[in-house]
Amino acid sequence: MNRRPTFLISVLCFGFAFFYIPILSMIVYSFNASRLATVWGGFSTKWYKSLLSNQQVWDALILSLKIALVSATVATILGTMAGITLARFTKFKGRTLFSGLVTAPLIMPEVITGISMLIFFILMANWVGWPAQRGFATITLAHITFSMVFVTTIVNARMVQTDRAIEEAAMDLGSRPWQVLFDITLPVISPAIASGWLLAFTISLDDVVITNFTTGPGSTTLPLLIWSKVKLGVTPDINALATLMVLTVGAGVIVAGIILSRAEKRRLADERMAFRKND
Amino acid sequence: MSDPSRLSRWFNSKGWVAILIGVPYVWLIALFLLPFFIVVAMSVATNTPTAPPFSFGGEYPLINFESFGRVLTDTLYLRAFLTSIFNALVAAVLCLLIGYPMALGLTRVSRSWRNILLMLVILPFWTSFLLRVYAWMGLMGKNSWFNGFLTDAWNFLVPIDWAVKSVPMMNTNFAVVLVMVYTYLPFMILPLFASLERLDPTLDEAAMDLGSRPSQVFRDVTLPQSIPGIIAGGMLVFIPAAxxxxxxxxxxxxxxxxxxxxxxxxxxxxxxxxxxxxVAVALLLLMVVPTMIYSHYQAKAEGTK
Incomplete structure (x- = not known):
């Protein structure tokens, strides 16, 4: 037992170095004065300045945030409904197909999801005349579809862990099914719903492949803008943009993590208090 | 107020159940299953110079297996499939070799450290996938400090005749596998950690008390019990990588x-x-096999719990 932890700890150190050195290197080089992105030419913040005055980047960011906000919200509603359904209704017609439908998008390669969506939208436009032009609406529909199943997975996992007895007790005390849903089930699983929304939001904000297939002229999201530039090589302004994105998301995830774990702790403490009162 | 009570009566009938099940169900059928069936149907259509460029029936055969015939005979597609399987397989094995000791290490550190380190494993997963790939483009390029470092190390170690100006990394299969390992490693660590964390440490101690050496404990006790985690992690890396x-x-x-x-x-x-x-349908068929293995082990793991 003595020798093994030394080996394991050194692999852990190596692993975390592997995780973070590329990102740190990218952050350092975003302050590079040289136009050659990989050769150090002194400290400068000029790439940040040119980035912040680039209207194209702002437009792309705003479009991305709009799509992510709408798609994450709809995906959370649909995904939560599906998660509750799967956990609470063990027998209904077509349950097998339904559980297949909420797992298949998770393992479907993005290229195939993207192409099938694009073909679907093109044929729809030919047959019923909608969508006449691809853009915000088609991207949002595609994002909702593939991010709702992530919400379903999280909500379903949470529902399976929660105690059904509370819901049954509420029913026995005369609550209507929909009262049970809104007064008991949803508050209990609210941390899972919140993390599901966050996940759906970041998935949407980050997606390149499916967006690339479902977008149309004039609708360039931030990842698509980065994708078109990155294909041509490493540039210092993308380093700066990447640094801002990584730091924002990193700070956001850490803050969200702290808030969620505090809420969880408070919930556990409340439960303990409630049990103690019963004794 | 009669309206809310009518609403609540409706909610208490089967109505709300139907909504709860029906809305996500219809959504997924319309926007996932239907497009998917269109792709499957498309794979047996005929390519025509029209817009959209396909046709069924009429002067063309209703079901045309020509495209599938080309998938099986044209070396372009066969080579692409082999490259995909090879890269994804090597990436999965490398992720296992790095991820397993990392996951095991995570179970051995103190509780407060474990939470911080787990956060650090998950954090890259939240940051942009595209930018994580991009970060490696910066490292692997010819003039980068990382490439210079590797070049110096190589030139120091090998005879002078083999010396190189820079290590050719960009635009190689090696680079693809390296970046795949980098981006998919959390998918390997997290399920492995989940299955290793559940193991009973007293089993290790019992094996030690009975005279096993640490390596034997690992081989006979830890490894066999973590096979579901290995399979899960392997699939989570292989499927998206392919x-x-x-x-x-x-x-x-x-x-x-x-x-x-x-x-x-x-x-x-x-x-x-x-x-x-x-080609898309062929890729899906290729993935059905590992997915079946995965769900088989998953069901088994849940059955033994």
Whole structure:
């Protein structure tokens, strides 16, 4: 037992170095004065300045945030409904197909999801005349579809862990099914719903492949803008943009993590208090 | 107020159950299953110079297996499939070799450290996938400090005749596998950690008390119990890696395309929708096998719990 932890700890150190050195290197080089992105030419913040005055980047960011906000919200509603359904209704017609439908998008390669969506939208436009032009609406529909199943997975996992007895007790005390849903089930699983929304939001904000297939002229999201530039090589302004994105998301995830774990702790403490009162 | 009570009566009938089940169900059928069936149907259509570029029936055969025939005979597709499987398999094995000791290490550190380190494993997963690939483009390029460091190390270690100016990393299969390992490693660590964390430490102690050496304890006690985690992690790496499009496009060798790129090119540049659909269906069939193995082990793991 003595020798093994030394080996394991050194692999852990190596692993975390592997995780973070590329990102740190990218952050350092975003302050590079040289136009050659990989050769150090002194400290400068000029790439940040040119980035912040680039209207194209702002437009792309705003479009991305709009799509992510709408798609994450709809995906959370649909995904939560599906998660509750799967956990609470063990027998209904077509349950097998339904559980297949909420797992298949998770393992479907993005290229195939993207192409099938694009073909679907093109044929729809030919047959019923909608969508006449691809853009915000088609991207949002595609994002909702593939991010709702992530919400379903999280909500379903949470529902399976929660105690059904509370819901049954509420029913026995005369609550209507929909009262049970809104007064008991949803508050209990609210941390899972919140993390599901966050996940759906970041998935949407980050997606390149499916967006690339479902977008149309004039609708360039931030990842698509980065994708078109990155294909041509490493540039210092993308380093700066990447640094801002990584730091924002990193700070956001850490803050969200702290808030969620505090809420969880408070919930556990409340439960303990409630049990103690019963004794 | 009669309206709310009527509403609540309606909610208490089967209505709300129907909404709860029906809305996500209809959504997924309309926007996932239907497009998917269109792709499957497309794979047996005929490529025509019309817009959209396909046709069933009429002067063309209703079901045309020509595209599937080309998938099986044209070496372009076979080579792309082999490259995809090879890259994804090597990436999965490397992820296992790095991820297993990391996951095991995570179970051995103190509780407060474990939470911080787990956060650090998950954090890259939340940051942009595209930017994580991009970060490696900066490292692997010819003039980068990392490439310079590797070049110096290589030149120091090998005879002078083998000396190189820079290590050729960008636009190789090696780069694709490296970046795949980098981006998918959390998918390997997390399920492995979940299955290793559940193990009973007293089993290790019992084996030690009975005279096993640490390596024997690992081989006879820890490893066999973590097989479900290994399978889960392996599938979570292999499946997305095999269909990967972003990584090979950015750091891969254009003359050795992976299958995702082929699908995109057949659809976009070649405008051969039936061919793209046939390759896509073939890729899905390829993935059905590992997915079945995965769900088999998953069911087994849940059964033993």
């Amino acid at each position: 269909g990967e499009l972003v990584i090979p496009t950015l750091v891969g060798n254009a003359s050795q395309p992976m299958i995702g790129k082929i699908i995109q090119d057949e659809f976009g540049q070649a405008r051969d929708w039936p061919m793209a659909a046939a």
